[in-house]
Amino acid sequence: MFERLISYLDSIKARDPAPRSRWEVLLYPGVWALGMHRLAHWLFEAELFFLARLVNHISRWMTAIDIHPGAIIGKNFFIDHGFTVIGETAEIGDNVTIYQCVTLGGTNPTNGKAGKRHPTLCDNVIIGSGAQVIGPITVGERARVGANAVVTDDVPEGATMIGLKARSTLVPAETWLREFIPYGTPCDEPCEPDLGRIEAMERELAEMKAQLEGMKGKQTQLPLDAPAASRKSGTDS
Template sequence: MFDRLIAYLDSVRARDPAPRSRWEILLYPGVLALGMHRVAHWLFEADLFFLARFVNHLSRWLTAIDIHPGANIGRNFFLDHGFTVIGETAEIGDNVTIYQCVTLGGTNPANGEGGKRHPTLKDNVIIGSGAQIIGPIVVGERARVGANAVVLDDVPDGATMIGLKARSTLVPAETWLREFIPYGTPCEEPCEPAPTERVQSLEAEVATLRDELSEMRKLLSTAPKRQSGTKR
């Protein structure tokens, strides 16, 4: 158990250059929230729902992080800073990183399958600060969700989602293969897909106007010239 704790603290340190020691990481609110969630989840699976919820409320009071006791969380989960909400049927894989003010929210159970109403994050996913991931969707392995993005549909493996509502950007293979991208956003890469739908529409209009202008010039060049009268 001690070895697993050391491995976890080292995994956090690999993703965050701020701490100077493992002891400092133990003071992180995300680490405390995860530890208390492990206890609450164990109580939840034992059908001790009141005690599980009590631990959950205590954790939220101490850390400003609300993780429902029913959520399933894998190994090496790093929750950087607080003010995050993770719903009951959320599933989080291994080596997932979530920054502050993120919501893994739910929808009406009728919209999910079998009561599943919160997102599933596969391994090595990174969620940027302020992102809202809503519904029983799947965020594929190594996907990144940029800051303040709103995701309502499934995310393919390796995609980077940005915007409101979030859309996928094409990420080069060398970026996709990188072990870790802070905040889920490849800052040295262009984030806006080019051209966007609006730009394409404007370009089509300009092309149409150019064709019409070209036709008008042809008509003017072939029309007979009117002879002007001469004064005596």
């Protein structure tokens, strides 16, 4: 058990550069919320629903994180900061990272899964700040949901979702195969497939500006001994 705790704390340090030691990580509200959820989930499975809800209520009061006792959560789950809501039928895989103000919310089932109202997050998913993942959908392995995105449809494996309603940026496999990208939407990597076209247009614009400057330079360098008539005729034209 002690080794599992050390491994869990190290997995958080690998995803968050802020803590200087494991002791700091132990003070994170997400760590406390997950620990209390493990107890609440055990009580929930034992059909001690009131006690499970009581533990959940205390956890929410302490951490500002609301995880329903019925939610199923895998290994190394990390909630960075707080103010997160996770519904009863949510399922979360291993090494999932969620930032602040995220909702894994529910809707009435429309896909034939009886009682399934909340999302399923596969392994290594990253959910950015303020994102809303709604309904009985599946977010594929290593997918990323950008800040404030609203996701209501299944997310393919390795995709990055942005916007309202969220759409995929079709990030290439060589981009999302990296082990971890903080916040789900990197600023120093191409996210839009049209970025190459924009760079090509900028290069063409720079070349046209250089050619224009060259033409202006030639026009201003008239010979000083040119006949006045030719200069005058050139001016009249």
